[in-house]
Amino acid sequence: xxxxxxxxxxxxxxxxxxxxxxxxxxxxxxxxxxxxxxxxxxxxxxxxxxxxxxxxxxxxxxxxxxxxxxxxxxxxxxxxxxxxxxxxxxxxxxxxxxxxxxxxxxxxxxxxxxxxxxxxxxxxxxxxxxxxxxxxxxxxxxxxxxxxxxxxxxxxxxxxxxxxxxxxxxxxxxxxxxxxxxxxxxxxxxxxxxxxxxxxxxxxxxxxxxxxxxxxxxxxxxxxxxxxxxxxxxxxxxxxxxxxxxxxxxxxxxxxxxxxxxxxxxxxxxxxxxxxxxxxxxxxxxxxxxxxxxxxxxxxxxxxxxxxxxxxxxxxxxxxxxxxxxxxxxxxxxxxxxxxxxxxxxxxxxxxxxxxxxxxxxxxxxxxxxxxxxxxxxxxxxxxxxxxxxxxxxxxxxxxxxxxxxxxxxxxxxxxxxxxxxxxxxxxxxxxxxxxxxxxxxxxxxxxxxxxxxxxxxxxxxxxxxxxxx
Numbered sequence: 001x002x003x004x005x006x007x008x009x010x011x012x013x014x015x016x017x018x019x020x021x022x023x024x025x026x027x028x029x030x031x032x033x034x035x036x037x038x039x040x041x042x043x044x045x046x047x048x049x050x051x052x053x054x055x056x057x058x059x060x061x062x063x064x065x066x067x068x069x070x071x072x073x074x075x076x077x078x079x080x081x082x083x084x085x086x087x088x089x090x091x092x093x094x095x096x097x098x099x100x101x102x103x104x105x106x107x108x109x110x111x112x113x114x115x116x117x118x119x120x121x122x123x124x125x126x127x128x129x130x131x132x133x134x135x136x137x138x139x140x141x142x143x144x145x146x147x148x149x150x151x152x153x154x155x156x157x158x159x160x161x162x163x164x165x166x167x168x169x170x171x172x173x174x175x176x177x178x179x180x181x182x183x184x185x186x187x188x189x190x191x192x193x194x195x196x197x198x199x200x201x202x203x204x205x206x207x208x209x210x211x212x213x214x215x216x217x218x219x220x221x222x223x224x225x226x227x228x229x230x231x232x233x234x235x236x237x238x239x240x241x242x243x244x245x246x247x248x249x250x251x252x253x254x255x256x257x258x259x260x261x262x263x264x265x266x267x268x269x270x271x272x273x274x275x276x277x278x279x280x281x282x283x284x285x286x287x288x289x290x291x292x293x294x295x296x297x298x299x300x301x302x303x304x305x306x307x308x309x310x311x312x313x314x315x316x317x318x319x320x321x322x323x324x325x326x327x328x329x330x331x332x333x334x335x336x337x338x339x340x341x342x343x344x345x346x347x348x349x350x351x352x353x354x355x356x357x358x359x360x361x362x363x364x365x366x367x368x369x370x371x372x373x374x375x376x377x378x379x380x381x382x383x384x385x386x387x388x389x390x391x392x393x394x395x396x397x398x399x400x401x402x403x404x405x406x407x408x409x410x411x412x413x414x415x416x417x418x419x420x421x422x423x424x425x426x427x428x429x430x431x432x433x434x435x436x437x438x439x440x441x442x443x444x445x446x447x448x449x450x451x452x453x454x455x456x457x458x459x460x461x462x463x464x465x466x467x468x469x470x
Contacts (some may be wrong), residue, residue: 002135006030008330009125009139011117011278015319016310017145018101021327024141025108027336033110034117034127040101041094042147043311044319047167050097052190053351054090059197060353062086076274083175086198090170096187108114114139119279122303141305141333142277144293145326148271148311151290156243161249163243166191169266176200176263180252182240183268184211184407186350189223191266193353196230203260204232205252207239212350216362216410222394223412226354235260273312288314297341307333321346345428349417356395357420360408360427361398372401374464376433376457380413384444385454389414395422395449397433397457401464404432404457415446422450433457 007029010021017033018040025031039046059065062081105112115129125137142151150165152158160168166187167185177200181192184206192204204227211234212220224234235254242253243265250265273291281285286294286302293308295301301308308331310322324342331338349357366373380393393413399406409423426435436454441447 002133004032004135004137006032006137006139008032008141008143008333009034009117009137010143010145011125012042012147012274012310013040013101013105013112014038014147014310014322015044016147016312016326017042017143018104019323020143020145020307020309020330021110022104023327023330023339024109024259025110026346027334027338029334031108031110032113032139033105034113034115034125034137034363036114036116038114039098040105040112041098042145043149043167044322045094045097045101047170050094051090051170052187052194054088054093055198056190056194056353057353058086058103059090059194063199064195065197065353068419069096075401081175083173083228086175087170111274115368116277118277119283119306121189122283122305123142140332141307143326143329143333144275144280144301144306144308144312145310145322146274146278146312148273148317150268151270151272153269154177156267156269157245158267159245162245162248164264166266166268172264174305178262179203180205180250180260180262180265180387181254181268182206182265183270184208184236185270186212188266188268189350189352191231193227193230193270194226195233197353199231200427202232203235203262203263205235205238205260206242209236209239211236213361215350215356215358216274216396217357217364217392218396219358219394219410219412223352223354223356226392226412227352230353271311271317273314275312299325300332306332316346316348318346318348343428345424347424348422351417354391354411354413356412357416357418358410359420359424360406362408362410363398366398366407372405373398373407374401374460375399376453376455376456376460378449378451378453378456380446380449381461383446383449385446385448386413388444391446393446393449395419395453397436397450397453399433399457399461401461404461406431406433406435413446419449422447 008024010017010033013035020029120126127135181204196202213218239255244251251261256289275291292314299307309325311317347359376397378395380391391414396410398408433454436450
């Protein structure tokens with residue numbers, strides 16, 4: 001057994017692990033990253049964020065969805081399209097992203113140690129390497145960034161052939177004619193829309209009353225309508241009573257007695273933290289539901305020199321926030337006085353077809369908090385760039401009745417995940433909708449919808465003010 005000494009040992013090389021390691025190394029710390037998978041990047045690059053978003057673009061390309069009706073052309077999916085064809089671009093992008101992570105670690109002189117890491121004690125990470133050897137890494141600080149994996153309900157007979165989770169779906173061996181997606185959260189809605197865009201008959205099931213419960217209701221309604229136009233069938237309030245694997249199909253029996261059958265099924269039943277074998281509880285590290293590691297606002301666990309960031313600590317479980325959490329954690333750990341907090345303004349995107357994005361409060365949140373608010377809307381159909389590309393989007397601004405302070409931005413349509421950042425910057429600055437009215441946007445652009453949404457909001461504000469004064 002060999003022993004090495006470091007300032008920081010990071011377990012996991014996903015977005016949180018990579019950026020946390022690089023942050024410490026940038027300030028001269030000796031850092032090692034332990035990774036049990038045969039590749040770098042974690043779920044963000046290999047099974048989650050990057051693959052699913054790449055598949056979205058691939059589906060739009062092969063289906064010609066963006067061109068249908070725009071130029072009067074009849075696009076249809078190639079009859080001989082194979083699953084390897086469909087997955088080709090995803091593999092290329094993933095390999096390039098892995099290489100980018102490796103170059104970043106090399107540039108910061110971070111050592112990568114391949115193997116299964118566990119906590120021998122509060123200052124030692126024990127690594128069981130693939131060749132059977134064991135290394136002990138002594139360290140001042142430990143960062144746990146092991147991410148999460150799909151939750152697999154025990155009653156579901158996952159087989160990776162007809163019944164998939166969000167990891168195994170990437171290895172599906174065929175393109176089905178029909179498909180069931182269970183779960184109306186982010187992952188379920190994204191994959192359901194991607195496969196529906198390919199012309200596959202998709203049924204999306206959820207046991208709740210609505211999909212994407214954290215998204216503004218008006219945006220969800222518009223998304224549901226557009227998914228319906230893709231031929232997607234949505235069944236809500238539909239808990240599953242039984243799952244059966246037939247010879248070449250899957251059959252689900254719902255609590256209502258209705259049965260739904262398809263060539264295959266994807267269960268997107270949430271995720272759980274990757275903590276098995278780490279030895280956290282033996283060290284007195286407090287855990288929550290589904291193995292979530294509980295941390296304070298500096299991402300310290302209940303053992304002060306052990307930090308955790310990313311999916312392993314739970315909500316919001318976004319690659320973007322995971323990176324920032326790890327940076328803040330390392331700044332605190334080494335007293336660097338550099339980046340001391342994660343911005344409270346967190347944009348969020350759901351890469352459905354069409355994509356949606358949001359930042360700040362929804363209308364429902366304003367109502368629950370008793371905030372007096374108004375709304376301004378801009379529509380792609382009234383925007384020159386929207387007309388050019390055939391978009392059917394909506395940009396929605398929520399702001400206070402007194403002072404016109406921006407509270408929330410919600411967008412459905414092309415480039416929503418990019419355009420939301422304009423609104424996020426105004427929110428960060430505690431700005432008003434007047435910021436968009438005073439701004440100059442290139443023409444023709446989708447960004448110009450901000451100005452017209454703000455003007456719509458201003459008209460509503462003036463009408464409210466006249467009524468209030470009366």
